[in-house]
Amino acid sequence: MATFRKQEDCPPSQQLLAYQVGDLDMEIARPIGRHLSVCEFCTSEVAFYERYPVSREAEETPSESKMPKPLFELAEALLNRERGEQSMDEMLRQLDAAVHDRR
Numbered sequence: 527m528a529t530f531r532k533q534e535d536c537p538p539s540q541q542l543l544a545y546q547v548g549d550l551d552m553e554i555a556r557p558i559g560r561h562l563s564v565c566e567f568c569t570s571e572v573a574f575y576e577r578y579p580v581s582r583e584a585e586e587t588p589s590e591s592k593m594p595k596p597l598f599e600l601a602e603a604l605l606n607r608e609r610g611e612q613s614m615d616e617m618l619r620q621l622d623a624a625v626h627d628r629r
Contacts, residue, residue, distance in 0.1 A: 531567060532567055532568070533565070533567075535561075536561070536565060536567065536568050537558050537561060537568065539571065539597060541554070541558060542558070542568055542571050542572050542575065543575050543580060545558045545559075545562075545572065546572045546575040546576055547575075547579075571597065574597060574600075575597075577618075578596055578621065578625065580595075580596055580597075600621065
């Protein structure tokens with residue numbers, strides 16, 4: 527799974543978020559749709575936005591990152607983790623618990 531990462535030809539996270547919520551013109555949305563048919567990473571990112579909608583306030587990104595804040599926080603948590611690999615299901619359970627605790 528070493529190649530499961532964003533590539534140079536991948537759309538920026540903000541465009542993927544706009545695609546997911548339907549805020550893009552068709553001229554921009556069509557190539558992103560084609561890209562999603564071949565890129566597992568970007569497809570996963572769009573699925574993340576669908577499962578965990580990003581509010582307009584949360585779109586402000588930390589530091590110079592072009593990644594929406596909730597995705598940045600998830601990525602940061604994964605990169606800082608000291609344990610071994612974790613399944614996607616376990617990560618989603620932990621994220622659901624964290625979202626539930628915020629309410």
